[in-house]
Amino acid sequence: MLALLFILFAGLAIGCAVSMVVQRNPLYSAISLIGVFIALACLYVTLAAPFIAAVQVIVYAGAIMVLVVFVIMLLNVEDEERRPLRLRSLIPIAVMLAAALFAEAVFIIFFVQANPKTPAHTVSDIGMTSSIGGGLFTTYLLPFEITSILLLMAIVGAITLARTGGLLSPRAVVVPGAQVFAREMLDREKYIDDLTPVTTHSTEEAEKLLGLEHKDQSPKT
Amino acid sequence: MVPQLSWYLALSAVLFTIGVVGVMIKRNVISMFMCIELMLNAVNLTFVAFSSFFRDLSGQLFVFIVMTVAAAEAAVGLGIIIAVFRNRESLDVDDASSLKL
16 A cells, blocks of 8 residues: 555656656746646655644745746746757767666665664654754754754845845935935946935936936926 | 655656756856756655655765755745845846856
């Protein structure tokens, strides 16, 4: 029964993975990758790790893939075009190396004696949520805290990278009733990335600084 | 017939190899990114299989941390992808080669 499940989900995972690599449209690749994640979550359940399976579905198939699909949709990614292969002369060497690696793997699987003391697959509390929580907050407390700092750094990094280049520097002080421009806006050639604020106090002054002309020159009376 | 440990390890190796091949043959940044996620998942499968067969909790905790790192990587990586796209109007890795000698 377990073997049947393993074959089913392993086939699903490999099929989805191959389809992910073969697809030329990134959106179809993403959907295939979600298939791989789901299949792996099912395999985790057969390995008596229900918590990891749930986290796999929630974090990977949920959060990360939603983010990826969101970016694909946002950037309107087009299909990859087919390109000529480069370094064609290296293909025979690559095939030979791959054959050597495969032969090594087969040798290890079939000729190296397996550890006879491998415990049987029985029911235990390993993999239940309570044991994971216990381990996470006792033995592995330091890695847990380091991970939280890593997440904080990721948040800050993602915000810094993805925001539109801010108009003003963080030190800029906006004076009430004044119009503030970054220097970069006024002279793109000279002040690249210089976001020091320049203050003007009227619309006319601002237009002069920006080099704009009034299109509709209605005389003010 | 009960699945052996080696079955899971073989599946993990196959998935990892598919991920490596994907990183090598893909030209789109987002596709390469997804192939890296696939490799991380292949390693996770190895961890969970060992953890389950040797009745050791450490493997599953390590998977937990790998998932966190993958989430952080996704956030920062996609931020970088958006920044590159904004500058170069392209997601092709061959177009972003200014660091190449």
